[in-house]
Amino acid sequence: MGVEGSMVDAAVGWLVQSILGSLLTDKLEAWALEVGLAGDARRLKREMRGVEAVLAAARGRGFGAGNETLARSMEELRKLLYDAEDVLDELDYYRLRQIQQGDAAAAATSTNGSGASSASAASSTWPLVWNARDSFTSWASKSTDFVMTHAGRKRKRGEENPAEDIIVPLKNKHDMSRRINEIASQLSIITPKEGLVSIKAPTTSVPVEQKVYGRDIDRDKIVHLLINGKSNDLQVLPVVGSGGIGKTTLARFVYRNQRITDHFDLQMWVCVSNNFEEMRLTHEMLEHIDKGRQDFYKISSFNVLQELLMDNIRNKRFLLVVDDMWEDKDMNRWNRFLAPLKCSEVTGCMILATTRSPSVAKIIGTLSMLELEGLDDDDFWLLFKSCAFGDD
Numbered sequence: 187m188g189v190e191g192s193m194v195d196a197a198v199g200w201l202v203q204s205i206l207g208s209l210l211t212d213k214l215e216a217w218a219l220e221v222g223l224a225g226d227a228r229r230l231k232r233e234m235r236g237v238e239a240v241l242a243a244a245r246g247r248g249f250g251a252g253n254e255t256l257a258r259s260m261e262e263l264r265k266l267l268y269d270a271e272d273v274l275d276e277l278d279y280y281r282l283r284q285i286q287q288g289d290a291a292a293a294a295t296s297t298n299g300s301g302a303s304s305a306s307a308a309s310s311t312w313p314l315v316w317n318a319r320d321s322f323t324s325w326a327s328k329s330t331d332f333v334m335t336h337a338g339r340k341r342k343r344g345e346e347n348p349a350e351d352i353i354v355p356l357k358n359k360h361d362m363s364r365r366i367n368e369i370a371s372q373l374s375i376i377t378p379k380e381g382l383v384s385i386k387a388p389t390t391s392v393p394v395e396q397k398v399y400g401r402d403i404d405r406d407k408i409v410h411l412l413i414n415g416k417s418n419d420l421q422v423l424p425v426v427g428s429g430g431i432g433k434t435t436l437a438r439f440v441y442r443n444q445r446i447t448d449h450f451d452l453q454m455w456v457c458v459s460n461n462f463e464e465m466r467l468t469h470e471m472l473e474h475i476d477k478g479r480q481d482f483y484k485i486s487s488f489n490v491l492q493e494l495l496m497d498n499i500r501n502k503r504f505l506l507v508v509d510d511m512w513e514d515k516d517m518n519r520w521n522r523f524l525a526p527l528k529c530s531e532v533t534g535c536m537i538l539a540t541t542r543s544p545s546v547a548k549i550i551g552t553l554s555m556l557e558l559e560g561l562d563d564d565d566f567w568l569l570f571k572s573c574a575f576g577d578d
Contacts, residue, residue, distance in 0.1 A: 198260055199241055201267040206234050208274045217281040222359060226366040230270065232428050232560075233373040237263070263373075270369045273362060280358075367544070374428055374542040389434045389509045391441045391455040397572065398439050400565025401432065404558065405439045408538065411553065412440070412505060413449040415534045420527055422537040424547035427558030433540040436558065437507050440538065451532075452504040458511045464488065464523045468495055471506070475499070496526035503532040508539040511546055520550060 208214060209231040218227040398405075408423065415421050427433050440446060441453060454474040456467045468491045472482045475498045485491055506527065527535070541547055547555040561569065 198264050198267065201264065201271065202234060202238050202241060205267060205270050205274060206231070206238065208271075208278065209234065214274075214278055214281060217284075218277065223277070223363060223366070226363045226370075229370045229428070230366050233370045234270075236429055237267075237373060266369055266372055269365070270373075273365050273369065276358075277362065370428075371543050371545060388457040388459065389455075390457070391438055391453075391507065393438055393442060395435055395438075398435060399569040399572070400561040401436050401439055404436055404556070405443065408436070408440050408556065409443055409445050412536045412538065413445055413534075415536050418533050419552070420524065420530070420535050420537065421552050422539055422550050423553045424551040424555040425538065425540045425558055426544050426547045426555050427540075427542065429542055431558055431560060433542075433558055434509055437509055437538060437540050441505075441507055446505060449503070449534075450505045450536075451502040452499065453507075454504060455507045455509065457509045460512045462512070462519055462523075464519055465491065467523060468492060468526075471495055472498070492526045496529045499527065499530050499535075501531060503534050504530065504536075506537045508537055511539050511541040511550070512543070517549055 209227060215224070215227065218224045408425070411423055425433050425436065441455065447453065452475065454471050456470045458467070465488055468488070469482050472491065472495055473479070475495075476482075482491070482494075485494075504527075527537075539547075539550055541550075544555065544557075560566070
């Protein structure tokens with residue numbers, strides 16, 4: 187198991203570096219921008235950087251008895267990375283074909299006699315690329331079973347994409363975008379959830395940052411949506427972004443805002459992470475309602491807990507932050523969790539949920555999701571200077 191684990195670890199690491207190498211290529215990045223896929227490519231690159239960091243943290247951990255979760259997650263990760271590589275190969279294929287077609291068209295209009303040789307060179311570019319790649323993977327396949335499988339996938343893709351069957355990239359743009367985003371979402375979910383890194387520590391609403399940079403506009407937008415909700419139904423506003431981008435920091439920024447504390451009768455904060463357990467979360471909400479009472483955890487009946495929660499929020503306009511919510515195959519648990527919260531008789535009750543997964547946001551959200559992007563260059567520079575040299 188140790189040798190096998192090392193081989194899988196090395197194979198995954200090799201795939202990560204290969205994919206990042208493709209994503210960091212200026213030519214592919216420029217072409218992705220040209221066809222409208224730059225945002226998707228950037229998101230995949232961010233997730234791949236995260237995978238790279240996680241692999242560095244997990245390096246050296248055994249795959250033997252007691253760590254089967256890590257072995258399973260490595261296998262799942264390897265499959266996702268294959269899919270990512272397939273999409274990038276397809277993108278690069280179309281890019282090279284576009285170059286070839288452009289060269290051929292230029293050669294056809296040339297009148298100086300050099301056009302024929304240019305067209306000939308252009309028409310031979312793609313076969314040379316595939317032949318070179320096949321030669322390399324054929325050689326590499328003699329080293330390990332992993333690379334043999336990888337080479338087979340490459341050859342199969344070459345056979346399925348003959349030169350005469352060219353599709354204009356824009357026709358496949360939406361499909362490629364969907365595939366890239368699905369892969370990025372799965373990478374953000376599976377990497378920590380399946381045990382490659384330790385379970386994240388629970389978050390709280392207590393600020394840990396002396397100052398928040400570059401989030402004033404996002405904060406004001408969320409605050410406006412939360413305090414202007416007039417619906418009789420419980421509303422859920424999802425905030426979506428990749429790991430480490432600042433979702434929890436922004437949620438704290440909103441939670442502590444004076445307009446929020448003035449508007450809501452009750453504020454509650456629960457951290458879900460990868461353990462959506464209704465009993466625990468209900469206990470924590472009840473503790474927010476009655477902070478002086480410490481015996482809620484002695485109540486073992488989920489029904490009693492929900493009745494207590496229902497009675498205590500009935501006449502209160504509340505804001506609940508559900509931080510760091512992960513994919514859950516049984517969304518009935520989410521519905522059970524919400525059941526007593528929907529019994530408030532006051533309008534404008536709101537839930538602010540943070541998640542890495544757009545698919546989670548679509549399932550739980552009643553309002554349009556807010557997609558959190560990275561800081562712009564100026565704000566990032568201010569944050570960097572503060573971290574490096576202090577606010578003075």
